[in-house]
Structure formats: structure tokens, C-alpha cells
Amino acid sequence: MNDREKLDYANWIPVKLLMVSGTVGGILAVLFGLSFLIAGGAVLIVLRVLLAAAAVLFLGLFGYMAHARRLLSYEGGGVQGRILDNVLAYLHWNGEGLLLDIGCGSGAMAVKAAKKYPNARVTGMDYWGAAWDYARSQCEANARLEGVSDRTAFQKGDASKLEFPDAYFDAAVSNFVFHEVRSQPDKLALIREALRVVKPGGAFSFGDVFFSRTHYPDLEALIRELSGDVAELHFVDTRQNDFVPGFLKTPLVAGQMGLIYGLK
Structure with a gap:
């Protein structure tokens, strides 16, 4: 390099x-x-x-x-990377097959997943809106520099209407994305769309600001509804952790984190 x-x-x-x-x-x-x-x-x-x-x-x-x-930042405290590591830690998957990273941003989690699962092929999807410092070319450059470009692919898309067939992926991940999707204010429908492209029995791990009443006014009802759609679903209060400094545990940054994971 x-x-x-x-x-x-x-x-x-x-x-x-x-x-x-x-x-x-x-x-x-x-x-x-x-x-x-x-x-x-x-x-x-x-x-x-x-x-x-x-x-x-x-x-x-x-x-x-x-x-x-x-x-x-990765050059500073490195908290972003630790949060992504935690999302992948709850992905109960053997790493064989296809994985989708919904809202891949700069490609950080897609690259992490490709490095963690050497037999997987990872697709990163993002809208790459003007408000963020992300781009598809950036994802591709990061994957190349990390040595996983042969097993990663990145494409533009909308999380509210994924351009993939039903049951296409063996696993799916996402972090801090669903609440940013303006095209689908119904977050239950948005998560169901993410699960649509996962194979029966496939693994998923989705982190978001689940404790935000603005975006998730009835978290218990959402979990109850999703539980009927999948074989196994768990919820983790990821506000309770030791990898995010207290300074960041505010609603402005990481104070409303939660994670749902399980098997479809």
C-alpha cells in the first residue's frame, strides 16, 4: 500500500x-x-x-x-469497528454462501465479514446519499486494499425495495441503517423486506436505534410481529456494553442501540 x-x-x-x-x-x-x-x-x-x-x-x-x-474513527478510538464486530458476533452463521450487508456505507462491515468468513461471498448495498461521506468506489478500494475484492461486490440500491430475489442470501447484516431509510417509514415492513431475501434457516443480525421512540414507537410489538415471521429471533440491549465509551452513549450517537438476530 x-x-x-x-x-x-x-x-x-x-x-x-x-x-x-x-x-x-x-x-x-x-x-x-x-x-x-x-x-x-x-x-x-x-x-x-x-x-x-x-x-x-x-x-x-x-x-x-x-x-x-x-x-x-478507526484512526482514533476505533469505536465504529467494535460496534460492527459486535453485530457480526451475533450472526450465527457458518460462513458458507452469500451474505448481504444492507446499507454498507464505506464497506467496513462487508470487508470485516469477508475477512471473518473466508468461504463467503459478500454483497454490500447502499443508497450512498449526498449527506454521507461514502461512495461505491470507496467500498471497492477498501475491499481491494484489505485483500477481499475477489469475494465482495457493491451495488447501489434502496433498502425499502431490495433488488434481489426471495431467499437469495444465506445471511444478512445491517447496522444503523433502517432508521435512515426515508423511503419506508414503516420499520417493520423495512425489516421484513430485509428478511425476504434471506433463505429459510438463514442467519441475520441487524443493529439499529431500536430504543428511539421516534423510529420504533412500539418495540415490543415489532419484536412480537417479527417473531411470527422467523424460526428464531432474539433481541439484545446493546446499550449495555463495555466497548462504547460513556461519552458516546447519548441519543446523538450510540445511546439507543439495540440488536435483533436469529434464524429465518
Whole structure:
């Protein structure tokens, strides 16, 4: 690997988010300072208070996210990799056949799976939207640099309507993806679509923000419904772990993690 060929698994906290929060916070702080050049009464005082509060909020968000990004990164704390390792740890599969990674992003979990299961062929699928620092070419480069390009393939797609036949894969994984799929707000239907392409008896392990009431308002009902669709289903409260620092266990990052796994 030369200096121009380096692994790039990016970060779950996009640079764009840091730029927006930092820029907005900086502008608000400047406006707060400039407000003291203007003479005024009670209205101006209220405006200053609002500007100060907003500046603190956005700059605080910037500071939190910047540190969280460092902890998540592979070059820093490496938390992203440990979370993906945990998803694969709950995939009860012998590694023979085809595996699908739904929402593969930078290809990190697809590559991990290909390295963990040397007899498997792994397909990574993602929408690769503009909001994220991911691309198909990035996935392919990472797979090549990790020595698994001969057993990995990546394609663009929509998790709400997978372009694969029924029962096509021997196993499927996904992490922090389902809640981001805007094309299907019904997450039960979305998970059922993921299970549709898994063979009967095939393994699955899906991590997401299952404790978010916004995306999963009735988690117990979802688990109950899915249990009737598969041969075996388990739920793990992955908020209770020792591989994510407490600093990251907030709703903004990894404080609502859960995992469903089992056999179809």
C-alpha cells in the first residue's frame, strides 16, 4: 500500500455536520459580539440572550460531535469497528454462501465479514446519499486494499425495495441503517423486506436505534410481529456494553442501540 492508497472507512459523523454546526455557532457568536456595538433597550437584551444561548448550543454540539467523531474513527478510538464486530458476533452463521450487508456505507462491515468468513461471498448495498461521506468506489478500494475484492461486490440500491430475489442470501447484516431509510417509514415492513431475501434457516443480525421512540414507537410489538415471521429471533440491549465509551452513549450517537438476530 503506497501513500496514495489508504483505507478510508470514513466516519458515522459526517464532516458536513461539523461544518454546519461550527459555522452556525461561529456566526451566532460574532452576532452576539456585534450586538454590543448597538445601543438599545430591553429588546436588544433579549436578543443578546437568545444569540448567546444559540451560539452555546451550536458550538457545544460542534465540540461534542468533533470529540465523538474522533472516538468513533478507526484512526482514533476505533469505536465504529467494535460496534460492527459486535453485530457480526451475533450472526450465527457458518460462513458458507452469500451474505448481504444492507446499507454498507464505506464497506467496513462487508470487508470485516469477508475477512471473518473466508468461504463467503459478500454483497454490500447502499443508497450512498449526498449527506454521507461514502461512495461505491470507496467500498471497492477498501475491499481491494484489505485483500477481499475477489469475494465482495457493491451495488447501489434502496433498502425499502431490495433488488434481489426471495431467499437469495444465506445471511444478512445491517447496522444503523433502517432508521435512515426515508423511503419506508414503516420499520417493520423495512425489516421484513430485509428478511425476504434471506433463505429459510438463514442467519441475520441487524443493529439499529431500536430504543428511539421516534423510529420504533412500539418495540415490543415489532419484536412480537417479527417473531411470527422467523424460526428464531432474539433481541439484545446493546446499550449495555463495555466497548462504547460513556461519552458516546447519548441519543446523538450510540445511546439507543439495540440488536435483533436469529434464524429465518
